[in-house]
Amino acid sequence: MRYLILTDLHANWEALTAVLDNADGHYDRVICCGDLVGYGADPNPVVEWVTHHCTLVVRGNHDRACTGLEDLEWFNPIARMAAVWTLDQLSAGNAAFVRDLPRGPSFIDGIEMIHGSPHDEDEYVVSADEAAEAFAYLESPLAFFGHTHLQGGFIWNRERVETIPPVSPHCRTESLGIESGFGYMINPGSVGQPRDGDPRASYALYDSEKRKVLYCRVEYDVPTAQRKIRDAGLPLFLADRLAIGR
Ligand code: ZN
Numbered sequence: 499m500r501y502l503i504l505t506d507l508h509a510n511w512e513a514l515t516a517v518l519d520n521a522d523g524h525y526d527r528v529i530c531c532g533d534l535v536g537y538g539a540d541p542n543p544v545v546e547w548v549t550h551h552c553t554l555v556v557r558g559n560h561d562r563a564c565t566g567l568e569d570l571e572w573f574n575p576i577a578r579m580a581a582v583w584t585l586d587q588l589s590a591g592n593a594a595f596v597r598d599l600p601r602g603p604s605f606i607d608g609i610e611m612i613h614g615s616p617h618d619e620d621e622y623v624v625s626a627d628e629a630a631e632a633f634a635y636l637e638s639p640l641a642f643f644g645h646t647h648l649q650g651g652f653i654w655n656r657e658r659v660e661t662i663p664p665v666s667p668h669c670r671t672e673s674l675g676i677e678s679g680f681g682y683m684i685n686p687g688s689v690g691q692p693r694d695g696d697p698r699a700s701y702a703l704y705d706s707e708k709r710k711v712l713y714c715r716v717e718y719d720v721p722t723a724q725r726k727i728r729d730a731g732l733p734l735f736l737a738d739r740l741a742i743g744r
Pocket of ligand 1: 508558560645646647
């Protein structure tokens with residue numbers, strides 16, 4: 499089975515459609531680590547696409563915040579403004595779909611799907627030390643996660659945890675073989691709001707027969723996504739950051 503793995507779409511329709519064009523023909527199923535909405539200006543189209551095309555989705559913290567499941571006082575002011583705007587924009591059906599998403603971990607084909615870490619969907623796993631703790635909670639040797647908006651992840655090689663870098667700015671893909679006996683936490687990187695200094699949309703492909711992960715980056719129409727954010731009256735910072743990938 500060939501999987502397209504998406505995370506942190508954040509209502510960015512231009513980024514999502516660029517990813518789908520780029521990955522076309524290379525996957526059989528789509529699975530997602532959450533944060534469909536929040537920050538971007540197209541929550542309804544993104545949720546409708548996910549509703550019809552994703553086999554498995556776990557919820558993210560913004561999915562809770564944008565559907566009234568979260569106390570917004572813990573969000574920073576910009577994220578809170580975007581959550582309130584999204585709550586107002588989402589159709590009743592789309593809001594219900596997002597509100598009812600399962601909390602991870604969820605499992606498919608031996609793959610563990612989580613938003614933050616296996617024991618806390620809101621935890622940011624950024625360092626190798628944080629990943630070492632997370633590996634202790636994983637039930638599967640292969641997990642996909644998001645939340646940090648940083649493409650890459652971690653390998654536990656039975657001795658220590660190593661960090662996987664994102665695709666280099668000069669390249670479009672980077673492949674990683676999955677070896678038995680090792681543990682993998684794979685972050686496909688954010689589709690809709692990358693924060694690793696590369697503004698290109700991020701995603702990953704996984705071929706369960708070849709046991710290979712392909713990390714991918716693709717350019718998308720950033721100016722249109724930015725214009726929609728500004729036209730919607732969302733905080734300008736949310737438009738500006740898309741250009742620099744921070
Ligand atoms: Zn996110």
